[in-house]
Amino acid sequence: MRADAQRNAVKLRTAASELFQEHGLQVSLKEIARRAGVSHGTLYNLFGSREVLIDEVIADLAATRLSAAATRALASADPWQGFAGYLTEVCELQATDPALGDVLTRRYPDASRLMAVCDNSYAATEAIIARAHHDGSLRPDFTASDLLSFLASHAPLARATASTGSEAWRRQITFMLDGLRTAAATHPLPAAPLTPAQINHLLIQES
Structure with missing residues (x-):
């Protein structure tokens, strides 16, 4: 994984962990991407689905x-x-x-x-x-x-x-x-x- 992709993955894990614990696992993936400061497409490219992200951080x-x-x-x-x-x-x-x-x-x-x-x-x-x-x-x-x-x-x-x-x-x-x-x-x-x-x-x- 390229260095920029690794940085984005860390940002997304952090944002997902925060938002999941604030609002539950149904929180919008767009909101996770927005808090992480990356595009919605980047989230999908790195994790593929909500379930993969949940498994990663929860x-x-x-x-x-x-x-x-x-x-x-x-x-x-x-x-x-x-x-x-x-x-x-x-x-x-x-x-x-x-x-x-x-x-x-x-x-x-x-x-x-x-x-x-x-x-x-x-x-x-x-x-x-x-x-x-x-x-x-x-x-x-x-x-x-x-x-x-x-x-x-x-x-x-x-x-x-x-x-x-x-x-x-x-x-x-x-x-x-x-x-x-x-x-x-x-x-x-x-x-x-x-x-x-x-x-x-x-x-x-x-x-």
């Missing part, structure tokens, strides 16, 4: 933050507190980091590195839930699929309330957690949870 960041949240949850001596802390931390990322909010809803399935991060996060979520099931604190019919469904529906609420300066989204988390304790499971659920494939299909259709 995948590692997402992996670091989601892995750290999971590590803290699994290290907790109290499985329920680990689960509750993980759910709260992930929802806080949805409220405060637009890019991470979009990552968690798997809106860009063609960003292969990012999808690998999501798969790893899902596996960690299963382990966190399994600990709370084994402990007897989390209702036994709650699954990682249910958590992913909740996060998908919670993302726009978290972002919208946070944009007003409110933390009202935390109320929804408290309601959710109170309903997930084993003692609250007094009625059988009326349907099976969505499978991961069904959730992925739903999220792609909604994006």
Whole structure:
């Protein structure tokens, strides 16, 4: 790659990282090129697609933050507190980091590195839930699929309330957690949870 192309690539990565974290992964590619001070065509010549750019600048960041949240949850001596802390931390990322909010809803399935991060996060979520099931604190019919469904529906609420300066989204988390304790499971659920494939299909259709 020529020296000028390398400089432009660095500018584009920096601009994309800033704008993705400010506005989410759907931010206009023209706006990224404008902030980087290069043409729209230069962006496409260097990266080819939004998904490639996302993988370049967001995948590692997402992996670091989601892995750290999971590590803290699994290290907790109290499985329920680990689960509750993980759910709260992930929802806080949805409220405060637009890019991470979009990552968690798997809106860009063609960003292969990012999808690998999501798969790893899902596996960690299963382990966190399994600990709370084994402990007897989390209702036994709650699954990682249910958590992913909740996060998908919670993302726009978290972002919208946070944009007003409110933390009202935390109320929804408290309601959710109170309903997930084993003692609250007094009625059988009326349907099976969505499978991961069904959730992925739903999220792609909604994006």
